[in-house]
Amino acid sequence: MGEILLEVLQKLLGEEYTPEVEEAWASAYQMLAEKIWQAMPPEN
Secondary structure, three states: OHHHHHHHHHHHHHHHOOHHHHHHHHHHHHHHHHHHHHHOOOOO
């Protein structure tokens, strides 16, 4: 899902989509995904 987010951002931002923007969004997505997984209850 993170790759799809980056693809959409690239299309929306066009030339403003820089390696720095990609790095920032990828990092933010990774952090959010980790927090969500940590908050999920364990499976039985």
